[in-house]
Amino acid sequence: MDTPIVNSLEAFWMGFTNNRAFKADPRMFVRAKGMHYFTPDGRAVLDATSGLWCVNAGHGRDKIVAAIARQAAELDYAPAFNLGHPLAFELASRLREVLPPGLDHVFFCNSGSEAVDSALKIALAYQRAAGQGARTRFIGRERGYHGVGFGGISVGGMVANRRTFGALLPGVDHMRHTHGAAAPFTRGQGETGAELADDLERLVGLHGAETIAAVIVEPVAGSTGVLVPPKGYLERLREIATRHGILLIFDEVITGFGRLGAGTAAEYFGVTPDLMCLAKGITNAAVPMGAVAADARIYDAVVNGAPAGIELFHGYTYSGHPLAAAAGLAALEVYAEEGLFARAASLAPYWEDAVHSLKGVKHVVDVRNLGLVGAVELAPREGAPGARAAEVFARCFDAGVLTRYTGETIALSPPLIIEKSQIDEAVGVLGAAIAEVA
Numbered sequence: 001m002d003t004p005i006v007n008s009l010e011a012f013w014m015g016f017t018n019n020r021a022f023k024a025d026p027r028m029f030v031r032a033k034g035m036h037y038f039t040p041d042g043r044a045v046l047d048a049t050s051g052l053w054c055v056n057a058g059h060g061r062d063k064i065v066a067a068i069a070r071q072a073a074e075l076d077y078a079p080a081f082n083l084g085h086p087l088a089f090e091l092a093s094r095l096r097e098v099l100p101p102g103l104d105h106v107f108f109c110n111s112g113s114e115a116v117d118s119a120l121k122i123a124l125a126y127q128r129a130a131g132q133g134a135r136t137r138f139i140g141r142e143r144g145y146h147g148v149g150f151g152g153i154s155v156g157g158m159v160a161n162r163r164t165f166g167a168l169l170p171g172v173d174h175m176r177h178t179h180g181a182a183a184p185f186t187r188g189q190g191e192t193g194a195e196l197a198d199d200l201e202r203l204v205g206l207h208g209a210e211t212i213a214a215v216i217v218e219p220v221a222g223s224t225g226v227l228v229p230p231k232g233y234l235e236r237l238r239e240i241a242t243r244h245g246i247l248l249i250f251d252e253v254i255t256g257f258g259r260l261g262a263g264t265a266a267e268y269f270g271v272t273p274d275l276m277c278l279a280k281g282i283t284n285a286a287v288p289m290g291a292v293a294a295d296a297r298i299y300d301a302v303v304n305g306a307p308a309g310i311e312l313f314h315g316y317t318y319s320g321h322p323l324a325a326a327a328g329l330a331a332l333e334v335y336a337e338e339g340l341f342a343r344a345a346s347l348a349p350y351w352e353d354a355v356h357s358l359k360g361v362k363h364v365v366d367v368r369n370l371g372l373v374g375a376v377e378l379a380p381r382e383g384a385p386g387a388r389a390a391e392v393f394a395r396c397f398d399a400g401v402l403t404r405y406t407g408e409t410i411a412l413s414p415p416l417i418i419e420k421s422q423i424d425e426a427v428g429v430l431g432a433a434i435a436e437v438a
């Protein structure tokens with residue numbers, strides 16, 4: 001007789017996870033509503049990270065749930081190539097209410113990683129269509145995170161995500177990151193460091209503008225510890241890129257959909273890229289979806305400038321999937337009806353005061369913030385890098401608050417529906433946890 005297959009934690013190989021530690025002591029969520037997750041034993045955990053920076057309108061939103069259910073019954077799937085279904089077109093059109101003027105065309109995919117690789121390919125296609133086929137290089141930035149595709153890790157700057165994986169994209173160079181340009185405990189954007197954008201000019205001098213297709217940055221770097229751009233930095237990057245015919249790609253996978261208190265970081269900073277990567281909050285994370293928003297001139301060159309036939313040999317089985325499109329439309333409605341982006345903007349000063357109240361707590365060496373993003377950096381414990389932040393995370397979790405840690409930094413990015421009392425709770429629990437660890 002066959003041995004029955006047991007439900008084992010071993011079968012699921014988890015990504016970006018210490019599998020052995022997790023499986024020895026698993027932490028699970030079985031339910032979520034509003035600002036809270038619930039554990040199998042019924043304990044509520046305040047979500048101070050919007051899942052992984054993605055559940056911007058809070059959990060289990062009725063309107064989104066209903067839209068997904070309705071769509072699953074109506075049309076589960078339609079082929080994505082040379083065929084369509086109405087909701088994908090409607091979502092692409094409606095996204096323009098959130099996107100900066102000019103980013104008029106939306107290419108759908110299923111994740112932030114796919115959005116990044118799609119944007120890099122669209123940049124190459126554009127340069128070729130524009131008669132600039134020698135522009136094949138990309139410029140990224142140290143400490144950048146652009147997902148896990150080979151394109152994304154090539155332009156990204158996280159050492160651990162790159163070194164195992166051998167040959168990456170050729171012809172990629174990196175600007176320096178902006179961390180440390182501002183003094184510790186700077187509130188919001190720092191006054192110093194805009195000149196770090198001149199690294200792009202330096203790399204143009206090294207490689208020649210005529211070889212560079214695009215430069216990609218996160219307007220605010222999230223995963224590598226919340227790096228807020230110095231005042232004037234993004235403006236200067238835009239100016240240098242434009243002057244040299246280099247496309248500017250903003251990876252707004254985290255910053256899109258209200259995180260900074262505006263629809264996009266582009267709107268918040270008043271700097272418009274040529275291509276924008278989106279994911280996460282696009283569906284409030286209820287169904288996976290990613291997207292690249294492209295300037296009209298890019299679409300025109302690649303699509304309208306091509307001979308008859310398929311213009312771009314790129315796409316995914318699930319590009320514009322009906323359930324994702326339904327979730328995306330419902331999420332946009334929730335964001336708009338509840339004015340959540342403006343709500344984030346109005347909460348930002350309270351949030352800033354709250355996270356900066358942790359200055360002076362033992363181990364805390366820096367606090368950074370912008371919009372509804374906060375980061376508390378701890379001094380590393382001697383001989384055990386990252387251990388202190390990991391312990392703080394565990395203590396917060398046990399005390400009922402979900403945080404996120406990366407290196408020595410604890411990052412917070414709550415749903416935009418958070419109440420002031422919940423900000424106090426999250427920061428209070430975090431401060432106590434930091435004070436308690438060795």
Ligand code: PXG
Nearest residue numbers: 052111112113145146147222223251253254
């Ligand atoms: N770009 C950026 C800027 C991201 O933050 C991706 C691309 C990749 O998205 P996907 O959907 O392929 O994972 C991301 C993802 C963290 C954390 O805690 C951040 C991400 C993912 C997981 C954890 O900082 N960002």
